[in-house]
Amino acid sequence: MTQKTQVISVVQEKGGAGKTTWLCTLASLMAEDSAKVFAIDTDERKHLSRWLEKDNTAIDWTFEDNDEKIGPTVRQLKKSDPAYDAIIIDTAGYKSATAIYAVQASDIVFIPCMPDEDSAKDAMQTYRHVLNVAENAEKNILAFVVMMDTDPRANITASITDALDAKKIPRLKAMCNHLTGFKEMKSTGKAPDGAAKSAARNVLAELQRNDLISYYAKGGSWERKSA
Numbered sequence: 001m002t003q004k005t006q007v008i009s010v011v012q013e014k015g016g017a018g019k020t021t022w023l024c025t026l027a028s029l030m031a032e033d034s035a036k037v038f039a040i041d042t043d044e045r046k047h048l049s050r051w052l053e054k055d056n057t058a059i060d061w062t063f064e065d066n067d068e069k070i071g072p073t074v075r076q077l078k079k080s081d082p083a084y085d086a087i088i089i090d091t092a093g094y095k096s097a098t099a100i101y102a103v104q105a106s107d108i109v110f111i112p113c114m115p116d117e118d119s120a121k122d123a124m125q126t127y128r129h130v131l132n133v134a135e136n137a138e139k140n141i142l143a144f145v146v147m148m149d150t151d152p153r154a155n156i157t158a159s160i161t162d163a164l165d166a167k168k169i170p171r172l173k174a175m176c177n178h179l180t181g182f183k184e185m186k187s188t189g190k191a192p193d194g195a196a197k198s199a200a201r202n203v204l205a206e207l208q209r210n211d212l213i214s215y216y217a218k219g220g221s222w223e224r225k226s227a
Contacts (some may be wrong), residue, residue: 009110
């Protein structure tokens with residue numbers, strides 16, 4: 001079976017919504033599952049680069065802030081042998097030129113959202129922006145909101161998820177809750193630990209069940225490596 005490299009972008013207008021945290025979480029868990037992952041940091045704040053510089057994960061990476069090089073870089077990486085299972089792109093915000101190029105190159109886009117009204121509004125705007133980019137590129141690009149730093153018992157969490165659902169914004173039901181392990185990632189350069197890892201694994205399991213990550217799809221690389 002010919003392996004297809006899946007391109008995944010993480011995009012949000014609002015800073016501090018957990019964009020890089022989710023990217024690091026997803027990339028590191030996939031790497032733990034023996035996926036061959038390449039991460040591209042396009043955010044001038046370089047939060048992802050600083051995490052990867054600790055060299056505690058089996059993730060290849062580069063920093064690229066030239067928007068015109070995003071597409072060529074992705075196309076070149078797709079030719080790698082052995083092939084990458086996933087190329088994951090961190091962006092500076094959906095209004096940046098690099099974010100537009102990243103979305104155009106993507107198969108799926110994740111939109112992190114914190115449990116507050118401003119973040120939810122930005123997530124909705126980001127989703128509409130992704131749809132617009134996909135339409136202009138004449139490409140089917142999936143997009144899903146992933147809730148970050150949530151307290152499942154808090155009324156605000158239910159209020160925000162209800163608001164997203166009312167607007168028919170696709171979102172993952174599993175959430176990355178408010179747990180210390182997600183914050184500790186920044187200093188360890190590793191995947192989340194403890195309860196945070198369990199929560200992250202629940203989110204990843206939902207992606208697996210719905211065949212949203214091609215590495216885990218039936219007949220995919222994960223199944224072959226696990227056989």
